Amino acid sequence: MSQNKTPERQSNNKKKKGQKSRFKKFLLFFVIFIFLIGFAAAGTAVGLVVGIIKDMPPIDASNIYDLLDESSFILDSDGEIIEKVQTAGYRAVVDYSQLPDHLIDAFIAIEDERFFDHNGLDIKRIFGAAWTNFRTGSRQGASTISQQLAKNLYLTHEQTYTRKIRDMYYAIQLEKQLSKEQILEAYLNTINLGSGAYGVQAAAHVYFSKDVSELTIGEAALIAGIARNPSRYSPMSTLEKDQVDEEKHIILDDRDLIYTIVYNDNYKTRQKLVLNNMKRLGKITEQEYEDALNEDILSQLKPNRFAQEERSSYFGDLVKDEVIDLLVKHGHSKEKANEMLYSGGLRIYSTMDARIQKILDEEYENQNNFTDLQGRPLLIVGEDGNVQPQSAMVIIEQETGKIRGIVGGRNIKGRKIYNRALNPRQPGSAIKPIAVYTPAIDLGFTAASIIDDIPVYFDRGNPSNLYPNNYDHRYRGLITVREALRHSSNIGAVVMANMLSNNNDNASFNIMFDYMEKLGISTVVRPENPYVSSNGKKFSDATYSTALGGMTHGVSPLEMATAFATLGNQGVYIKPTTITEIRDSSGNIIIENIPNKNQVVSPDVAYVMTDMLQNVVTSGTGTSARLDNRQIPVAGKTGTTNNQKDAWFVGYTPYYTAATWVGYDTPDKLPGGGARMAGTLWKKIMQRIHEDFEPKQFPASDNIIRKSICNVSGKLPTEFCSLDPRGSRIQSEMFIKGTEPTEYCTTHVQVDIHVPTGKIATEHTPPWEVEPRVFIQRPIPYDPSAHGGRVPADYAYEVPKEYYDPLEDGGLPPFGDDSIDGSTDNNMEEPPIDDYDPNSNNGNSVNNNNSNENENGNSNGNANNILDDILSNIIN
Secondary structure, three states: OOOOOOHHHHHHHHHHHHHHHHHHHHHHHHHHHHHHHHHHHHHHHHHHHHHHHHOOOOOOHHHHHHHOOOOEEEEOOOOOEEEEEOOOOEEOOOOHHHOOHHHHHHHHHHHOOOOOOOOOOOHHHHHHHHHHHHHHOOOOOOOOHHHHHHHHHHOOOOOOHHHHHHHHHHHHHHHHHOOHHHHHHHHHHHOEOOOOEEOHHHHHHHHHOOOHHHOOHHHHHHHHHHOOOHHHHOOEEEEEHHHOOOOOOOEEEOOOOOEEEEEOOOHHHHHHHHHHHHHHOOOOOHHHHHHHHOOOHHHHOOOOOOOOOOOOOHHHHHHHHHHHHHHHHOOOOHHHHHHHHHHOOOEEEEOOOHHHHHHHHHHHHOHHHOEOOOOOEOOEEOOOOOEEOEEEEEEEEOOOOEEEEEEOOOOOOOOOOOOHHHOOEOOHHHHHHHHHHHHHHHOOOOOOOEEEEOOOEOOOOOOOOOEOOOOOOOOOEEEEHHHHHHOOOHHHHHHHHHHOOOOOHHHHHHHHHHHHHHOOOOOOOOOOOOEEOOOOOEEOOOOHHHHHOOOOOOEOHHHHHHHHHHHHOOOEEEOOEOEEEEEOOOOOEEEEOOOOEEEOOOHHHHHHHHHHHHHHHHHOOOHHHOOOOOOOOOEEEEEEOOOOOEEEEEEEOOOOEEEEEEEOOOOOOOOOOHHHHHHHHHHHHHHHHOOOOOOOOOOOOOOEEEEEEEOOOOOEOOHHHHHOOOOOOEEEEEEEOOOOOOOEOOOEEEEEEEOOOOEEOOOOOOHHHEEEEEEEOOOOOOOHHHHOOOOOHHHHHEOOOOEOOHHHHOOOOOOOOOOOOOOOOOOOOOOOOOOOOOOOOOOOOOOOOOOOEOOOOOEOHHHHHHHHHHHHHHHO
């Protein structure tokens, strides 16, 4: 058949043969090329792997539980260790023999179903994951349980191929050194299972309040499903209380004072996947699968909080928070910062003065420091096990901003999670120096500026309401700023707040907010960014109640101490700190904490405020806080809310500033003496702290001068100021140069008075019944009838409103010594009886009444009759 082929067919066959030959050569060449590339790539890959592995330190799996963390330590200001930083979360180790089979089966089913068949690496799963990732562009994991354990023990959680190579290598090493059961035991005791639980025993406790051996199949599947993403698949979430919406969230536990635990149903899909895998692998039957799916997990959840006894102190908790903040500010992620704190072997040098902290702890354990007015200890144990009433105290060294001691509650054992020193409460009158009087002095008012403590109406929602009232429901009348602060006048504080901007409410509020924030208070709620309650109502601090310490959120003891410390530090604000430096495990300084300083008010303003606050302690509402050592002065302020639910004393010496708060965790009226309790506790602690200290005064200012003033007008005194019927009103007062008064008092006046009636004398008043007396005359007249008959204390010393009327008031004969005015040496002659004219102008009063006339223009006959009787008596 081939001989019959035409030349053309023969030619085509030759061409085809040539093409096939060339294709085979190309294919061979391509295969060889790919092989060479693959060989080279493999060689390169092997070289890379070898390069990574050869630098890895060997492992010793025999000490596996010792590798969970390298503890960090907190040291006091003297370099002594005060606390070991415990690992983040709760871990409870359990033996393999105590682990139920269905729990082990659940983890193997979802995390590593060929666990008992491989040597640390699941090759089939690796190639399967690689193909899935190539085909879908997703990132599917293929880590075995051995690899996960290696990562948890020896490596970081970074997502890189280098780390994957390392955990593969370490997984193989673990498999060589440990049995499968030992690997499983270590893995199930170290894995993060959310909500602070590390290991399956901890998870059983935290979620179900039971031992791991008691877990049902459904519960075991739920816990196994969490491992993939603990924050997402945990059956409960922890929210701050103001984040909880009762219509949206199912509350599991609301006992904590800060956080609420709510139900999270994200676990369901993951739990079902675990159960499906268990059924597919023959670990559970169809019936067991159905029963597990139908378990009422919501009713089975019983959140619990476990921790080691005395795990941390209030000071230690504050230090740890600041370590995280500082590390983040220095470029570390929050996750890395946590890792460094809890397992990085840090040495954290704190500001704690161990002696001061010991005094605080001892006094807060002493029940006799918390008594009622009869001296009986107040020791009420609430449902949560906390003693009531509670208290907190912070002590700051104002020159450095270092927190030297802190206590966040009394009689607290174990976990000290609720630090009341950081919790905002209503500051009451303790806020007045910060929100009102410091801005006033800084804006040019003085300690001698006058406030009229009379009924006022600052309730902008109901202008006819009397607001505010003083705590004693009295009105003091014309008083200086110094006196208003010394006596804690609510009216004085609100009137002065209003005067900050010349009666512009919103401007006054903004001035108060600005100064509060400059002095370190962060919880001010401005109207442009209001607090919105769960029912949609909006609240802000743009009311005059802020001047009295009635705020939306309140202020924490720490921030109250900070604000007063700024005044004690000559107006320099320093953000309080608990840390001086942080060193790594090798002793290298990684952070040196040098806080910034900011002059927020002048030393002159701070000095005037300090001097006024000393008066509060020496002769005002704060006398209970006065130290026995008078060579160490105290400047401070009491604070009691009008419903007596919070009591404060905040004050400072030349050495330290301290804020003390007393109240119930759930606000309720304190028993009598709450404010006294705060001041007495403050004194007792500060007295011990200042034992054997050298006498020291607050630093003075060269820009301060003293002037004699009248404390009724705030101006330079006249002779009448010393003749005030209450005693001399002249006192020495300090002023920042340039703010001292230059005008003389016009409030004190001398008026001629008809002695028998106390009325102003007129020309008709018998001169022997007239006496010059000193009174006060308000710049703005006060009318009691406009205020429901209420009168201030100084109203009795005002110039009388009535004038002598001979018709109504008559007169008296001369004095017994026959003189007309009571003096034996009198040059005034007795007027001849016959010449006496009752209509003549013989009076000596500052104002004369017009003579009373009848309709015919004649003098009133009754008046003449009265005068006739007087003259008859004189003759007789």
